[in-house]
C-alpha cells in the first residue's frame with residue numbers, strides 16, 4: 469500500500485466514489501429477487517445510478533454488454549432465472565453476487581457455487597450466507613433463518629477470508645460491522661443502525677450500491693465495496709434521525725442517499741483497516 473489509509477483517506481474515497489456515481493450514472497443491470505426490486509431500483513436511483521431490472525434470457529446478449537456492471541441476487545431463485553444469471557455473469561462486465569438465503573436448499577447452494585465459479589468482483593452476504601457458502605453446505609447451522617442471518621458478521625470473518633482466497637472475489641459480510649476482505653486485507657465499516665435489519669431487502673439494496681461503486685472503480689473492488697457499505701450505513705444513520713420505525717426509515721434512508729453531502733460523508737464515514 470503506497471498511501472496510509474487513515475479514517476480521513478477513507479472518508480475522501482467514499483465521497484469521491486459517491487460523486488463519481490452521481491456524475492457518471494452507471495447503468496446497472498439487476499437480476500434480483502422479487503421482494504427487493506423496488507428498494508434496489510430506488511436506492512440506485514437515489515445514489516445517482518441507472519438501474520435496469522432485466523432478466524429475460526433472450527435479452528441478455530443485446531443488453532448486458534452495454535451495462536457498466538451487473539448485480540445478481542438469488543433471493544427468489546427459480547429454474548427459469550438461473551440461465552439468465554449465468555449468461556449475465558458471463559458477459560464480461562464487472563459483476564456482484566448476493567447469495568441471498570444461500571443455505572435454503574441444495575438447488576440454491578449449487579446455483580450459488582456455479583455463479584461463484586464465474587468470478588464475481590464482489591460477493592456481499594450476511595454472516596449466515598457467507599458461512600454457508602464457505603462450507604459449500606446447507607447444513608452449517610441449526611438456527612437457520614432463511615434470508616435473515618442467525619450469526620454476527622464477526623462469526624463469518626475467517627470464512628470470508630478463505631472464500632476470498634478460494635474464489636478470487638472480494639467478500640463482504642454485512643452486519644453491525646461490515647467486514648470486507650480480499651483474503652489478505654480486512655476492512656471494517658461500522659456505519660449503520662440495527663433498524664435496517666427490520667426493512668426487507670436492505671442487504672439486497674447495499675449489494676446493488678456496491679455494484680454501482682464497482683462500476684466506477686472496477687480496478688479496486690475492495691475499496692468500492694467498503695465505501696458503498698459505509699455510505700449505505702451512513703444513509704441509515706442519518707435517516708434514523710427522522711424515522712419512527714422501519715417504514716419511515718426506508719423512506720428517509722433513500723432520501724438521505726440522494727442528499728448526502730461532502731461534509732457529512734467525510735466526517736461520518738467509519739471505515740478502518742482491521743488487518
Ligand SMILES: Nc1ncnc2c1ncn2[C@@H]1O[C@H](COP(=O)(O)OP(=O)(O)OP(=O)(O)O)[C@@H](O)[C@H]1O
Nearest residue numbers: 594642643644660661662664668669670671672674
Ligand atoms: N446490527 C446492525 N447495526 C447496524 N447496521 C446493520 C446491522 N445489521 C445490519 N446492518 C446493515 O443493514 C444492511 C443490511 O444488512 P443485513 O446483514 O441485514 O443484510 P441481509 O441479511 O442480506 O438483508 P436482506 O436479505 O433483507 O436484504 C447493511 O447495510 C448492514 O450494514
Ligand SMILES: Cc1ncsc1CCO
Nearest residue numbers: 501503543544568615669
Ligand atoms: C424476504 C426474502 N425472501 C427471499 S429474498 C427476500 C428478501 C431479502 O433477502
Ligand SMILES: [Mg+2]
Nearest residue numbers: 568594671672
Ligand atoms: Mg440478503
